[in-house]
Amino acid sequence: METTIKVEELCKSYAHVKAVENVNFSICSGEVFGLLGANGAGKSTTIECILGTKKQDRGRVSILGMNPHKERKKLFERVGVQFQEANYQDKIKVSELCKVTSSLYKTSLDYMPLLKQFGLSDKLKSDVSELSGGQKQRLFIVLALIPDPEVVFLDELTTGLDTKARRDVWKSLTDLKAKGLTILLTSHFMDEVEALCDKIMILKNGVSIFYGTVQDAVAASPYDKFEDAYLWYTNEEEENAGI
């Protein structure tokens, strides 16, 4: 399988914080990769280095065979990003935001079927500011998919979604993966990670403490459930240090 994203020896510090330290992973096309870790573990920083919106101090990143710093424009056409907090005008309607987003790309998908897929058809004429948190979250996934991307970055995928909406989003993503879409997601829900991810990396204070499949993560821990294993990985050092 073709490698879509390759991260080698990635390091990035801010003033006094080592946000990412010597991180290595690769993601093949059509794979779903979960970047996990507590708040502040270094997930967003890693993603921003891959997208080229932040410059790493050391290490190499390649995405779709490109250097994200040198080929930002080309990359933009082929990559989708779900933002947590998008900057849009207060009074913009869902249909207008979809139209504006489509106009940014040379080629884009028809947004109507996407809105339908994510349960938002009846919100077409609503102001974005009037949507519920979960509806906004789903709209941001739709916006990320409008450029018909080869890779999509989904940050805190289903935070704020109700049970049914989460399951629907999982199903839609599984269908897109089957068509070859590569997905990098972050999530704080381990059931979601278990349901979707082919491979995961768990970061702690910017360092990778596990890289592999969910099954391997469970097998290498003293637990049978992934959520217990995840907590064991992320707390291990404190426990060993007697904190």
Ligand SMILES: Nc1ncnc2c1ncn2[C@@H]1O[C@H](COP(=O)(O)OP(=O)(O)OP(=O)(O)O)[C@@H](O)[C@H]1O
């Ligand atoms: N612009 C910045 N200036 C200074 N420190 C920063 C900056 N951005 C992030 N950091 C620090 O770098 C570390 C990693 O932050 P990052 O946002 O990558 O974590 P994260 O895993 O994405 O967290 P979350 O789950 O809360 O989104 C944290 O200690 C954070 O305080």
